[in-house]
Amino acid sequence: MGYRFSDSHPMHPSRLDLTMRMIEGLGILERDNISLLAPQIATVEELATVHDRDYIAAVQYAGEHPGEVNEERGLGTEDDPVFSDIHAASARLAGGSLQAADAVLAGRALHVVNFAGGMHHASRGRASGFCIYNDAALAIQRLLDQGTRRVAYIDVDAHHGDGTQSIFWDDPRVLTISMHESGISLFPGTGFANETGGPQAAGSVVNVALPAGTTDAGWLRAFHAVVPQLVAAFEPEVIVSQHGCDGHRRDDLSNLRLSVDGQRQNALDIADLAQRHCEGRWIATGGGGYNLIEVVPRTWSHLVAIAGGQPVPLRTPVPGRWLDYVRDRYGVDGPTAMNDDVDLWWRSWEVGYDPADAIDRTIMATRKEVFPVFGLDPWFD
Structure with a gap:
């Protein structure tokens, strides 16, 4: 709750309070197989596994000088205004996802949810899009550093997961898949099909940039036409997912037209992928989501319940x-x-491709770029 830019900022911590109150009201935390952990503040050493030390120092300095603007580091901007506790509050969100990775690595849990996390716009050296430290990237790096050979990152936020993509751009051990509204119509203006990874990791970056106005049917069609096939081919040992719910039709910060029902189905689909390919190992985070009453609490309560089985x-x-x-x-x-x-x-991809359909063209663009790398749809190569 300390991650609070201002009273009027869209990323308001009341969404977390309302989510936890709904989870408690539904009795989800009373289940015998669910434990609640208090997140610890990530140390500078831990943050430095994915963030530049100069950037971490800049965040610490900003908290001590909240009136200053550091455009180079994205601090003090309209999206990321500075507040006095900015380093500790951001590091606590990050610490939660690090604890999630540790729990999975130690076998204490198969599924862990940090719905306060999902800060996917933060890059190695810059804040962006309401995100200071990239907790999902930190969790992925912790998994890799402790011997995990392959991690699949699945991002279903309305906005492109650009920060996580950039951090693992040239790392073949990480498959980053982002499904989002096209950068043509939405921040951050990136995440197109031809962004596919660095020279050492070609095909490890996957982007499905869907047109504004996409509904559940198109979204789920795209997901099932791209994600399960790539995850199966990549053979990850752990899935880390980002469940921003700002693609809902009643969220003002995107132009998608999804429902709570569709977002719940997405969580079920990702849980199924973890069960089929990772022996259940799954770390889920929150992300965007700015309809604080009608959307965020319901969507993330479903996520926690699904993770709880x-x-x-x-x-x-x-x-x-x-x-x-x-x-x-x-x-x-x-x-x-x-x-x-x-x-x-939704219409299954197997029933045919419609070249007049903008969603089908998006799906085809992504498949053409990355499927041949994995031996899928080789006729595109």
């Missing part, structure tokens, strides 16, 4: 005490059910 049924009523809290605290009525009651049918 007992998904919350779609038509489950929202806990009454949560609705009472929202009404008393915010003066509005919250959603009454854990779903948006939409039809999740």
